[in-house]
Amino acid sequence: MCRHKTRKVQVGSLAIGGDAPVTIQSMTNVPASDPEGTTAQILALEKAGCEIVRMAVPTEEDAVIFSYAKTHGCSAPLVADIHFDYRIALASLRQGADKIRINPGNIGEAWKVEEVAKACGAAGVPIRIGVNSGSLDKKLLEKYGTPTPEALAESALTQADMLEKYGFSDIVLSIKSSTVTSMIEACRIVARASDYPIHLGVTEAGDAYSGLVKNAIGIGALLTEGIGDTIRVSLTADPTEEIRAAREILKASSRWEKGGINIISCPTCGRTAIDLIALQERCKTMLETLDTHGKTLNVAIMGCVVNGPGEAREADYGLAGGKGCGLVFRKGKPAEKVPEEGLAEALVNMIRNDLAAESGAANG
Numbered sequence: 001m002c003r004h005k006t007r008k009v010q011v012g013s014l015a016i017g018g019d020a021p022v023t024i025q026s027m028t029n030v031p032a033s034d035p036e037g038t039t040a041q042i043l044a045l046e047k048a049g050c051e052i053v054r055m056a057v058p059t060e061e062d063a064v065i066f067s068y069a070k071t072h073g074c075s076a077p078l079v080a081d082i083h084f085d086y087r088i089a090l091a092s093l094r095q096g097a098d099k100i101r102i103n104p105g106n107i108g109e110a111w112k113v114e115e116v117a118k119a120c121g122a123a124g125v126p127i128r129i130g131v132n133s134g135s136l137d138k139k140l141l142e143k144y145g146t147p148t149p150e151a152l153a154e155s156a157l158t159q160a161d162m163l164e165k166y167g168f169s170d171i172v173l174s175i176k177s178s179t180v181t182s183m184i185e186a187c188r189i190v191a192r193a194s195d196y197p198i199h200l201g202v203t204e205a206g207d208a209y210s211g212l213v214k215n216a217i218g219i220g221a222l223l224t225e226g227i228g229d230t231i232r233v234s235l236t237a238d239p240t241e242e243i244r245a246a247r248e249i250l251k252a253s254s255r256w257e258k259g260g261i262n263i264i265s266c267p268t269c270g271r272t273a274i275d276l277i278a279l280q281e282r283c284k285t286m287l288e289t290l291d292t293h294g295k296t297l298n299v300a301i302m303g304c305v306v307n308g309p310g311e312a313r314e315a316d317y318g319l320a321g322g323k324g325c326g327l328v329f330r331k332g333k334p335a336e337k338v339p340e341e342g343l344a345e346a347l348v349n350m351i352r353n354d355l356a357a358e359s360g361a362a363n364g
Contacts, residue, residue, distance in 0.1 A: 003226040006197045009126045009170050012077030012098035014051060016126075016172055017197030017229045021257040024246040025052040025199070025232040026239045027081070032062035035069070041239065042074045048240040049247060052230065054079035054101060063091035070096055079128065086112040093123050101128040101174075105137045105159065117168040126170035127163060131156045132203050133177040149185035152177065156190055172230070174199035180218040187222050197229040198222075208237040212245045216252070223253035259294040261287045264315055265301040272303035274321035274340050282344040283319075290352060293359060297351065300329075319347050330354075 008018030016023060026045050030037040032055055042053050057063055057080045066078055079099040080092035086107050089100050100120055107113050120127050133147035137155055144151040156173045163171055173196045177183040183202055191198060202218040205211035215233040222228045233245040250256040265280045266272075280301050287299060300318030318329040319338075326343045328336045328350060338346040 004191050004198075004228075006195050006229055007169075009172055009197050010124070011052060011079075011126055013075075014077055016199075020229070022223070022228060022250060022255050023051045023230040024049060024243055024250075025054060025079075025230055026050045026242045027054040027056070027232065027234075029239060032057050032065040033059075035065050035072075038065055039069045039072045039074060042069055042076065042078075045239055045243065046074065046076050048243040050076060050240075050243045052077045052079060052099075054081050054232075056081045057088050057092055058083075060085075060088050060091040063088060063095045063097075066092060066095040066097045081130075082107075084108070086116050089116045090119050093119050093125060097125065099126050099128060099172075101130050103130050103135060103159075105155065106135065110162070113162060114166045117163050117166040120170070121168050124170075126172060127168065128172040128174055128199060129156055129159045129163070130174045130199075131159070131176070133179065133182065134203075147177065147182065149182050149189060152182065152186040153189035153193070156186075157193060160194070160196060172197045172199055174201065176201050176203040176234075178202065178204040180214050183218050184221050187227055188225075191227045198227060199230050199232070200228040201232040201234055203234055205234050206236060208235050208241050208245075211235040211237070215245065216249050220249050220253050223250070223255045228255075256296070259292050259296050261290065261292065262296060262298045263287070263301060264298060264318075266303050268303050272321070273323040274303060274326065274343075276301070276303040276321060279321070279340075279344060283347060286344060286348045287351070290348070290355065292355060299347070299351070301347075317347060317351050319343050 006017040009016045014023055028038050028041045030041050032038055045053055053076050055065060069078060077098035079101055080097040081101045082089045084106055089102060131152055136147045136151060140151045140155055152175045156175050160171050173190055175186040175190060180202055187198055200219045200222055202214045205214040219231050231246055233242045235242050251262055263284060268276050283301055298315040300315035302320045320327050324340050326338060326340060327334045328338055328346050336346060
């Protein structure tokens with residue numbers, strides 16, 4: 001896959017863009033005025049695999065959440081989500097925010113945007129320009145009639161030009177829409193026109209099911225084209241669900257670079273002679289505990305002998321079920337015939353033992 005070339009922007013300890021892996025973001029939904037609750041949610045997001053956390057900061061007083069969270073165990077880079085009042089951005093910088101998200105169009109006079117740009121430049125903190133169809137500039141709405149992809153892209157690029165005019169270039173662009181096709185095309189336009197790192201997401205996407213589908217289409221389509229440097233899967237759900245969804249989208253788009261288990265499982269049919277749904281869930285739960293030492297392992301969990309052996313042959317490991325029993329495979333070759341009730345354990349133990357042997361050989 002040819003990746004869209006973008007400049008590299010440093011966000012705390014992580015890089016966005018350039019040759020850096022795609023990072024996963026989410027946003028807290030606990031008010032910043034509740035520092036204990038917000039910090040607990042940040043820690044839960046970090047445990048789930050979130051790499052960058054954004055927080056709404058509605059007042060200057062709320063900006064203290066950044067110093068509080070960092071002194072209470074939070075290690076992920078923290079982003080201040082700012083609207084309307086440039087002074088909140090300045091306060092967040094003083095309190096240790098690692099990135100500022102603004103929409104220059106609603107900050108007000110140009111000198112206020114310049115103040116934010118100068119302060120971020122002095123602190124070495126990047127700015128994410130966030131554009132979405134619900135808050136498009138009135139002049140652009142008059143020009144295009146509706147929040148078209150062209151209008152969204154022009155808004156983002158115009159606002160980036162504004163920051164560049166003030167000598168600030170550590171910019172990440174985010175163009176979101178609740179209309180998936182508009183989000184995709186707007187991001188394509190921006191990618192063709194600039195080298196800014198691009199934050200991908202579908203806004204107001206919906207619940208954990210419908211929202212995942214919309215994000216998978218929008219984010220996934222762009223990722224497979226090499227566009228996108230950081231992602232947030234917006235869901236009306238527990239924010240930790242966004243992290244799980246983001247990982248799956250990255251894996252399906254072949255943009256996952258952190259190793260782990262990739263499960264291939266058949267959808268079942270009338271030939272299935274074992275309880276494959278329960279077996280798949282059991283295998284998945286057990287496989288999630290394995291440390292693959294950065295390797296990506298494809299594991300096939302198949303329900304019958306028709307497609308099972310062939311699919312397992314293409315995977316690193318796999319199993320194919322039969323009536324009351326099944327075969328466990330390694331690199332396409334049968335390793336063991338096992339009763340149905342012991343299939344998951346046999347598969348996972350084989351993978352665990354192989355990983356331990358590889359680790360021992362590497363260290364020996």
